[in-house]
Amino acid sequence: MGATKHNWTKDEILEIYNKPLMELLYQAATVHREQHDPNTVQVSTLLSIKTGGCSEDCGYCPQAARYHTNIEGNDLMSVQQVKAQALRAKDSGSSRVCMGAAWRNVKDGEEFDQVLEMVRTINKLDMEVCCTLGMLTENQAKRLAEAGLYAYNHNLDSSEEYYKEVISTRGFEDRLQTIDNVRKTNVTVCSGGIIGMGEKVEDRAGMLVALSTLNPQPESVPINALVAVEGTPLEDQEPVSIWEMVRMVATTRIVMPETQVRLSAGRTQMTQEGQAMCFFAGANSIFAGDKLLTTPNPDVNEDMKMFDLLGLNSQKPFTKKVQPQTVEATDSQYQDLGEKPKWSRPGHTIERNEAAKEKAKADK
Ligand code: SF4
Secondary structure, X not given: OOOXXXXXXXXXXXXXXXXXXXXXXXXXXXXXXXXXXXXXXXXXXXXXXXXXXXXXXOOOOOOEOOOXXXXXXXXXXOHHHHHXXXXXXXXXXXXXXXXXXXXXXXOOOHHHHXXXXXXXXXXXXXXXXXXXXXEOOHHHHHHHHHHOOOEEEOOOEOOXXXXXXXXXXXXXXXXXXXXXXXXXXXXXEEXXXXXXXXXXXXXXXXXXXXXXXXXXXXXXXXXXXOOOOOOOOOOOOOOOOHHHHHHXXXXXXXXXXXXXXXXXXXXXXXXXXXXXXXXXXXXXXXXXOOEEOOEEOOOXXXXXXXXXXXOOEXXXXXXXXXXOOOOOHHHOXXXXXXXXXXXXXXXXXXXXXXXXXXXXXXXX
């Protein structure tokens, strides 16, 4: 078992990605077996605690208010609603609940306090708790850690270069800053991206350079295949082939041996054989539940049947790291600072984002 390498270059990663497939699979499966039990897969449930109405212009996202999509928005869920859903997820075999809110960034105040209470509640159910709430300050990260957060998700989405072709309202540097803020706590980092947005293979490698050169590397890396939703700027993108997905998973496994590689959006477009190949190539985490925030996902019973068929087991919670302690709000060391951080807004023009926005206006 060699030491984890933190200085991967784009050329080295491209060389791995482009290897003959059998060679790539063999290498990835070997690395996987050195670091992980190949028959264990971590299962998370993703819960959209606040859906839609987002101010950002992410070209892949049906939750951006400026595009015309058919998703039903909802305000922040109550703590009781979240608890009920978490219990259901636990019953169906999930070890982690990931709560997503369609926010640009976290704002101190009542809603964030409510999310902190959700974190406390789920941690007390002995499940790993993850949040994805947008950009985050150091104090906010510390408050989440104190509530018992296990992981924070903040995807880089793509390479720094291609990110600019997809999003104009938030900057790549701020993504890295948020990850850095999470690293100032004991909360683990979940960060990955999406393939199939029209990027080149070089961009996929560029994203893996950005992730693998973080030290430490993210504990979890979701690899999503774009689900092209009507009304979004990327609605006409062709689905990625299973071979691209397998290559991406295998390459991620090789360059980040210790991380949990998560097969995320796009599983409904994959056969069981395709998913099995991804598990062989090193994927060892999935999202369960019939929805991934707003896009479809395989039914949990189908997933459990697939696990039976392939002889896979669900990973128990807190296998990789001990359960964090929960500090009650009344005993908190950290205050609501009423922070209003100025996260960047690059504001350049992305033609297809503008076109989708204009179309949505015309449709109203
Ligand atoms: S990806 Fe997140 S930040 Fe971007 S539009 Fe969707 S909800 Fe908003």
